[in-house]
Amino acid sequence: MAQDAQPLLAIAQATRQAAQTLAGLSADAKNRAIEAVAAALEAHADEIVAANQADCEAAIADHLAKPLYGRLKLDGVKLAGAIAGVRDVARLPDPVGTVQIHRELDDGLVLKRVAVPLGVLGVIFESRPDAVMQIAALAIKSGNGVILKGGREAVGSCTALVQAIKQGLRKAGIDPAAVQLLTTREETRALLDLEGYVDLIIPRGSNAFVRFVQENTRIPVLGHADGICHLYVDSEADLEQAIAIALDAKTAYPSACNAIETLLIHRDMAVVGLPALAEALHQARVELRGDETACQIVPYLVPTTEEDWATEYSDLILSIKVVDSVDEAIAHISTYGSRHTEAIATRNPVTAAQFMDRVDAAGVFHNCSTRFADGFRYGFGAEVGISTQKMPPRGPVGLEGLVTYKYRLVGDGHISAPYSGSEARPFTHRDLPL
Amino acid sequence: MAQDAQPLLAIAQATRQAAQTLAGLSADAKNRAIEAVAAALEAHADEIVAANQADCEAAIADHLAKPLYGRLKLDGVKLAGAIAGVRDVARLPDPVGTVQIHRELDDGLVLKRVAVPLGVLGVIFESRPDAVMQIAALAIKSGNGVILKGGREAVGSCTALVQAIKQGLRKAGIDPAAVQLLTTREETRALLDLEGYVDLIIPRGSNAFVRFVQENTRIPVLGHADGICHLYVDSEADLEQAIAIALDAKTAYPSACNAIETLLIHRDMAVVGLPALAEALHQARVELRGDETACQIVPYLVPTTEEDWATEYSDLILSIKVVDSVDEAIAHISTYGSRHTEAIATRNPVTAAQFMDRVDAAGVFHNCSTRFADGFRYGFGAEVGISTQKMPPRGPVGLEGLVTYKYRLVGDGHISAPYSGSEARPFTHRDLPL
Numbered sequence: 081m082a083q084d085a086q087p088l089l090a091i092a093q094a095t096r097q098a099a100q101t102l103a104g105l106s107a108d109a110k111n112r113a114i115e116a117v118a119a120a121l122e123a124h125a126d127e128i129v130a131a132n133q134a135d136c137e138a139a140i141a142d143h144l145a146k147p148l149y150g151r152l153k154l155d156g157v158k159l160a161g162a163i164a165g166v167r168d169v170a171r172l173p174d175p176v177g178t179v180q181i182h183r184e185l186d187d188g189l190v191l192k193r194v195a196v197p198l199g200v201l202g203v204i205f206e207s208r209p210d211a212v213m214q215i216a217a218l219a220i221k222s223g224n225g226v227i228l229k230g231g232r233e234a235v236g237s238c239t240a241l242v243q244a245i246k247q248g249l250r251k252a253g254i255d256p257a258a259v260q261l262l263t264t265r266e267e268t269r270a271l272l273d274l275e276g277y278v279d280l281i282i283p284r285g286s287n288a289f290v291r292f293v294q295e296n297t298r299i300p301v302l303g304h305a306d307g308i309c310h311l312y313v314d315s316e317a318d319l320e321q322a323i324a325i326a327l328d329a330k331t332a333y334p335s336a337c338n339a340i341e342t343l344l345i346h347r348d349m350a351v352v353g354l355p356a357l358a359e360a361l362h363q364a365r366v367e368l369r370g371d372e373t374a375c376q377i378v379p380y381l382v383p384t385t386e387e388d389w390a391t392e393y394s395d396l397i398l399s400i401k402v403v404d405s406v407d408e409a410i411a412h413i414s415t416y417g418s419r420h421t422e423a424i425a426t427r428n429p430v431t432a433a434q435f436m437d438r439v440d441a442a443g444v445f446h447n448c449s450t451r452f453a454d455g456f457r458y459g460f461g462a463e464v465g466i467s468t469q470k471m472p473p474r475g476p477v478g479l480e481g482l483v484t485y486k487y488r489l490v491g492d493g494h495i496s497a498p499y500s501g502s503e504a505r506p507f508t509h510r511d512l513p514l
Numbered sequence: 515m516a517q518d519a520q521p522l523l524a525i526a527q528a529t530r531q532a533a534q535t536l537a538g539l540s541a542d543a544k545n546r547a548i549e550a551v552a553a554a555l556e557a558h559a560d561e562i563v564a565a566n567q568a569d570c571e572a573a574i575a576d577h578l579a580k581p582l583y584g585r586l587k588l589d590g591v592k593l594a595g596a597i598a599g600v601r602d603v604a605r606l607p608d609p610v611g612t613v614q615i616h617r618e619l620d621d622g623l624v625l626k627r628v629a630v631p632l633g634v635l636g637v638i639f640e641s642r643p644d645a646v647m648q649i650a651a652l653a654i655k656s657g658n659g660v661i662l663k664g665g666r667e668a669v670g671s672c673t674a675l676v677q678a679i680k681q682g683l684r685k686a687g688i689d690p691a692a693v694q695l696l697t698t699r700e701e702t703r704a705l706l707d708l709e710g711y712v713d714l715i716i717p718r719g720s721n722a723f724v725r726f727v728q729e730n731t732r733i734p735v736l737g738h739a740d741g742i743c744h745l746y747v748d749s750e751a752d753l754e755q756a757i758a759i760a761l762d763a764k765t766a767y768p769s770a771c772n773a774i775e776t777l778l779i780h781r782d783m784a785v786v787g788l789p790a791l792a793e794a795l796h797q798a799r800v801e802l803r804g805d806e807t808a809c810q811i812v813p814y815l816v817p818t819t820e821e822d823w824a825t826e827y828s829d830l831i832l833s834i835k836v837v838d839s840v841d842e843a844i845a846h847i848s849t850y851g852s853r854h855t856e857a858i859a860t861r862n863p864v865t866a867a868q869f870m871d872r873v874d875a876a877g878v879f880h881n882c883s884t885r886f887a888d889g890f891r892y893g894f895g896a897e898v899g900i901s902t903q904k905m906p907p908r909g910p911v912g913l914e915g916l917v918t919y920k921y922r923l924v925g926d927g928h929i930s931a932p933y934s935g936s937e938a939r940p941f942t943h944r945d946l947p948l
Contacts, residue, residue: 104871183893189882191892198904199874279904300905321927328929436922437538440633448623448925457933458625458921459617459943470632470713471734472906475921487892487909488870491882493755495762499891509893 088270091260092227092277095200098255099225103197105254107174113252114170114217120248121163121213124240129156131240132209139233147335151207152234162210169217172461175479176223181487182512186505189491190512195483197223198279202271204229204293206285209237215282216245216259218462222482227278229262229271239263272297280482282465287392302481304468306392306418307337309450312409312435314426315346319353321447322425323360326398328449329423331364335394337466338421338453342389342399344409350377350402358400366396373402389416406431410438417441419468421453421475442468442475522704525694526661526711529634532689533659537631539688541608547686548604548651554682555597555647558674563590565674566643573667585641586668596644603651606895609913610657615921616946620939623925624946629917631657632713636705638663638727640719643671649716650679650693652896656916661712663696663705673697706731714916716899721826736915738902740826740852741771743884746843746869748860749780753787755881756859757794760832762883763857765798769828771900772855772887776823776833778843784811784836792834800830807836823850840865844872851875853902855887855909876902876909 102110121128132154139149154162181193201224205211212228219226230238238261246256262271271278272293281301283293291305311329313322329340345354350373358368358378369388370381381400388399389412403409406424413422421443424435436444443453453476455463460478467474473481498505536544555562566588573583588596615627635658639645646662653660664672672695680690696705705712706727715735717727725739745763747756763774779788784807792802792812803822804815815834822833823846837843840858847856855877858869870878877887887910889897894912901908907915932939 100872185886185891185893189886300903318927324927324929328931332930332934432924438534441920443921443923445923446925448923448928449930451930452619452623452923452925452928453921457619457930457941459619459941469734470918472918474918484904484906484908486875487877487887489877489879489882489886490866491880491886493752493758494882494886495758496766496883496885496891497762500766507891507893 088262088267088274089277091262092200092274094257095225095227095260096277098258099197099200099223101255102220102225102258103176103223105223110174110220110223111170113220113249113254114166116252117216117220117245117248118163118166120244120251121159121166121241124244124247125156125159128159128237128240128244129154132237135209135234135236142233144233148207148233152209152237154209154237158210162213166213166217169214169221169462172221172479174221175483179514180485182514184510184512185489185507186494186499187508189489189494192488193485194488196486198482198484200225200227200278201482202227202229202274202278202281202299204268204271204281204283204285206231206289207234208284209234209241211284212238212241212245214462218464218479218482219259222479224482225258225260227260227262227271229268232263232265235263269296272299275299284465302465302467302473302477304337304418304420304466307339307420307468308342308390308392308416308418309338309340309421310342310344310409310413310417310423311340311450312344312403312406312413312422312424313346313349313353313357314406314424314428314431315348316428316431317349317353317425318427318447319349319356322353323357325423325425325447325449326357327360327364329451330361330366330398331396332449332451334396336451338450339394340398340423340450341392342401342416344401344403344412345374346406346409347373347402347404350374354378354400354402361398364396366398368398368400370400371402374400377402392418406434410435413439413441419470420466421445421450423448423450442466522696522701522708523711525696526634526708528691529659529661529694530711532692533631533634533657535689536654536659536692537610537657539657544608544654544657545604547654547683547688548600550686551650551654551679551682552597552600554678554685555593555600555675558678558681559590559593562593562671562674562678563588566671569643569668569670576667578667582641582667586643586671588643588671592644596647600647600651603648603655603896606655606913608655609917613948614919616948618944618946619923619941620928621942623923623928626922627919628922630920632916632918633658634712635660635916636663636708636712636715636733637661638702638705638715638717638719640665640723641668642718643668643675645718646672646675646679648896652898652913652916653693656913658916659692659694661694661696661705663702666697666699669697703730706733709733736899736901736907736911738771738852738854738900741773741854741902742776742824742826742850742852743772743774743855743857744776744778744843744847744851745774745857745859745884746778746837746840746847747780747783747787747791748840748858748862748865749782750862750865751783751787751859752861752881753783753790756787757791759857759859759881759883760791761794761798763885764795764800764832765830766883766885768830770885772884773828774832774857774884775826776835776850778835778837778846779808780840780843781807781836781838784808788812788834788836795832798830800832802832802834804834805836808834811836826852840868844869847873847875853904854900855879855884857882857884876900
């Protein structure tokens with residue numbers, strides 16, 4: 081651990097201790113705590129909005145970039161929406177205590193694998209003070225303590241929010257140290273060094289920021305940097321569907337990680353369909369870039385460079401590449417995709433199966449928009465992050481990403497020796513009702 | 515990626531490509547491949563044993579340490595046992611293809627979460643050439659390619675084994691590049707740098723070796739360094755049971771990670787029970803070390819130093835500490851335990867629940883030996899490693915540790931726009947049969 085981490089250590093230990101109590105609470109008790117937090121936020125709405133107003137004014141004086149400013153702003157309406165979101169979390173099923181394995185190993189020797197909280201979460205986010213409320217609610221629901229680090233520009237807002245949250249916790253009889261706020265940049269580095277004290281880091285911000293976090297901590301990180309998703313329009317695609325999907329996947333929310341950046345199109349389909357496809361996207365004010373073949377078919381495309389294929393535009397820009405086969409599409413995705421979500425439009429079930437089996441990504445979609453890759457849309461009730469790592473949890477992660485499990489084995493003096501050697505007693509390994 | 519990794523890259527890519535085919539095989543086809551591997555190993559038994567003989571002779575000439583030599587040796591009997599182990603893997607349930615979530619998001623828009631292979635495993639082990647066979651079988655069963663790196667002293671044995679395995683794969687019509695062998699130390703470092711090409715590293719060897727691997731790669735590592743497990747004998751323990759458990763947990767296999775290193779005993783029980791407990795362990799030739807109180811009760815104990823509590827002896831040595839409460843026992847475990855397996859002996863269910871709820875470890879055991887912490891004993895059929903990390907997979911990990919999952923979403927032209935905004939179409943989120 082770096083030296084910087086020392087002052088933070090006391091905070092982390094206090095959070096861990098508070099989290100131990102949270103971990104033992106019933107679902108009802110946790111839901112009451114969440115309701116108390118929601119009520120406290122309502123009671124302090126004026127102060128929170130005023131603190132945010134001050135942050136916003138300072139941001140204007142500091143010439144904060146416009147999109148950041150938009151995310152910073154928290155007016156009464158947005159606050160009320162976020163508080164409703166807190167109450168939604170109370171209605172989610174409790175992820176803790178679920179019995180995943182229940183097995184008799186032998187007479188009177190019974191194993192259970194039970195879901196338990198991770199312990200302490202470290203959540204680092206840029207701007208967006210409303211994230212504080214959602215994260216605190218999810219942490220309480222999953223029985224975890226949480227150390228929050230907001231952006232410098234939102235310090236006043238975050239402080240007001242966390243004060244209210246702590247007051248709610250206190251009212252519910254819960255140690256307010258369960259939710260902590262850090263405010264300085266130095267503390268971010270120190271937080272990343274707290275291996276063994278913080279169990280999971282969730283970064284929320286730009287790709288560069290997430291990459292920085294991933295590269296500077298040995299604590300597991302839930303999240304993803306780039307989101308370079310593709311739509312492959314096959315020779316046997318329904319062109320009308322493909323156009324609708326491309327439009328939705330590019331324009332519904334261009335800065336989302338599940339928006340597409342590149343459209344791959346089979347040569348046969350390109351010849352007959354690319355003009356209409358390009359026209360529809362052009363009408364929707366998408367800047368279109370194309371490889372040589374695409375530019376030959378649709379002359380108003382801007383020629384792509386190698387860099388285009390590896391870029392997440394996060395904007396109304398789409399690069400188009402003409403391919404000769406589903407294999408070439410898969411190879412392109414394998415080289416440039418970020419293992420997030422990849423879609424194919426085709427009427428041919430064999431081609432679809434090839435694509436979905438062989439593309440290595442958290443999500444593989446057939447005849448639908450990549451925009452569905454989302455925890456809420458998948459029915460998880462909440463989304464704590466989207467992971468593009470290979471190991472689970474992968475893809476959109478709900479509350480189950482904030483819990484782990486432990487094995488509980490109960491015997492009556494059972495020892496291992498009789499189960500070893502040439503006359504070994506066999507295990508029964510009989511599964512019991514969950 | 516480091517420069518060293520360049521030559522290895524071609525190997526990793528060949529393995530990844532071979533793995534893609536493996537990933538698509540049916541359970542039957544994979545089992546046939548495993549049988550072909552077992553048959554090929556049998557057919558080449560003489561060459562394998564001879565190659566091992568040569569390795570062993572070189573090891574004697576090199577003055578290889580005796581325990582390492584014991585693990586290196588692979589005679590006909592040990593080989594036959596290992597081949598039987600390969601066939602056992604064929605009988606395990608296929609971990610690939612399991613549908614974990616099956617959900618209608620809306621009419622005609624259906625989500626499935628399906629278990630898929632990780633891709634390419636990197637397995638690095640010291641000595642023990644028999645590990646090659648088990649690992650290759652587990653890799654094939656789980657649809658993964660595997661790059662093996664054995665110890666220098668076992669190069670001849672490993673080469674003979676992998677040649678036979680590749681021949682078996684070829685006979686079954688599978689690209690032999692699915693199983694690769696590296697032989698130089700430089701390649702170990704290069705392997706650890708292959709992030710993006712190797713999906714999971716499994717180190718098998720000493721604690722120091724595992725720690726080295728964990729600290730020198732950004733690829734996920736399945737394994738654990740230290741195994742410092744405790745048995746806490748409560749004031750309300752059944753002394754006879756506690757003695758039997760302590761004996762088993764310490765002496766059945768002292769170098770195992772699930773053996774205990776420290777016995778914690780409640781003061782009240784120590785006064786009446788420690789002499790008998792110590793006598794039983796002493797009779798079993800366990801070297802006993804004790805804190806001040808323990809030494810007062812049992813004078814022949816060697817006084818402990820601070821270092822004892824943090825040491826995995828991997829030998830017939832046990833440190834004993836007298837505590838005043840279950841809280842003190844939990845606090846000691848929290849400071850010195852390695853989150854592997856922790857046991858309590860007590861007849862008091864409330865105390866047991868406190869211990870099991872509050873101790874943070876992969877396994878928490880009540881009135882039974884820590885030695886049960888094992889994939890085979892848990893009924894997983896195989897164990898690919900034991901993880902002491904907080905995030906799943908945690909504890910003993912079976913074949914499920916070698917697979918991940920992907921989300922497959924199938925629609926009929928579904929786009930996200932209708933599900934957004936003030937008149938958003940609701941999702942049905944209806945779970946379908948698995």
